[in-house]
Amino acid sequence: MTPFSFNRATDQSEALQLAERGGRYLGGGTNLVDLMRETVEHPAALVDVTGLSRDIAETPDGGVMIGAGVTNSALAAHPTIRARYPVLARAILAGASAQIRNMATVGGNLLQRTRCTYFYDVEGSRCNKRRPGEGCDARGGFNRIHAILGASDACVATHPSDMCVALAALDAVVHLSSASGTRTLPLTELHRLPGDQPQIDTVLHPGELITAVELPAASIAAHSTYRKVRDRASYAFALVSVAAAIAVEDGRVSDVRLALGGVAHKPWRASRAEEMLRGKAASLDAFRAAAEAELADAVPLNDNGFKIELAKRTMTAVLAELAGVDA
Template sequence: MNPFSYSRAAGAADAIRLGAVAGTKYLGGGTNLVDLMREGAEHPEALVDVTALSREIEEREDGGLMIGAAVRNTALAEHRAVRQRYPMLSRAILAGASAQIRNMATIGGNLLQRTRCTYFYDGEGSRCNKREPGQGCDAIDGFNRNHAILGASPACVATHPSDMCVALAALDASVHIEGRSGKRSVPLVELHRLPDGRPDLDTVLEPGELITAIELPALPLASRSTYRKVRDRASYAFALVSVAAALEVESGTVKDVRLALGGVAHKPWRAWRAEEALRGQPASEDAFRAAAEAELADASPLKDNAFKVELARRTIVAVLGDLAGAGR
């Protein structure tokens, strides 16, 4: 681990001032960044502790929520309004990591965690464009069982590791950002980038910009929602495939739907095609399967992960079927 300086920001303005220096990284719970530093995948010259950012979960009059970036994962998952209005979010958070990590990890940090691709972490013997652009990607012809089937590129086939972000993508969340140029808001689905030719750039954040809050809009159908994670073992494992879904059925017909996938792409994957295919259709297994097939039509599996296509299809159908049955 390289030498670095450490400072604690008093708030957002102070953090942005301290973060203006090149080579600086913001530190929340440290559950990912410290690992990356230990493995040599990150080499910050300075760390700015931003745990003084808001830890408030504000219930808005319209039914939405404003979530401070320093809120701990456990606190968000256990919040009454989250469990009642956005159950998929609570279940997604509880499906991730361990209780000890959830107690430390912050919401803002969760959004910025980096891939767990083993080639990304192996700096000694593996080529990785995400770690060092232009090196190549050993995962493409290597062991790629856990890698992407959607949205990948010849430069990178890594997947995004967050469970929480999959639910946030389905819930139309937006991310509040501050930097030297002022404040802005970005839809969660636009925060993370697909790899294209620059997989080292995970997000659209500019240097020195800081996530200050996540906003959830009022979304009545989200009260009937869920999150299902398919993984190799029952806990402390990343998703092979995950599905976040909310469904509103009226007189046997899909009135509205939200759907996002995890474990299949470089970013949380909002299933726009499937949603479009479902609205106005019967809430039936055939319709759910057709929607899943529409979403997965462009899947491009690798030699070890072709099973993910069928696994994603079956998981989408099963989750939507469960929600439709619960609504009857």
């Protein structure tokens, strides 16, 4: 392992100063330390920010502000999250082992990198995300877990987070701080599609620190759920996942929120399906048609064509469950 320095920031100002000198922020370390151990990443300095921003508080407008240092376990267990945003609690509990949830932080979860096996295979595989311009062995290799939406010739990796899929469906807002000031960003705009620069995962500026994630007030969020389809029940990343919330009035969909995981380089907000469903009768046919429309541009690889039908069926089933429609 490459030698590195370690500093624990006592406040936000110190964290930003240390990052300006080249430090990388460290939360629970459940991803970054793995990347260092596997020699995928070689940061020269780490800045521990786990002592910062650990509160969960209601906002004046009825939303919730979640500090970036809050652990996944604490967030999933919080009474307000369980009652008003159940999709988020369920996504977190589907995401990892209890030990990892006890360590992993909200800010770190947003910044975790792909679990593509070719990305981790430093000695044996070409990877544009790891070394830009080298090539992508996943495209011609075993690509069962890879992307069907938003991929490029340069990269077909998927984003691994379950939490982020739920946050995308909830219209979460990310609060950021840097030496030049503060800003907010919709979570759906935080992560990038690969294009020809797959090595850049997010739109964060150098040294920018995630300080909090804000959930806006939304009555629809209380009627929400998360379903994750994976190869095994314990500690596996999603082949396809669906975060959904729906409101039905007089038999018609008055509002709906949908996001997909396991299918793209970023959490995939299913905007096309949402637009199709609003105002329509809550029926299996409508749910299936919306799912078909959302997956219309999907491009399968050699081994993952099954994901297209799996995503359609999962979306349809989840919506039917929430709407009380017999499948």
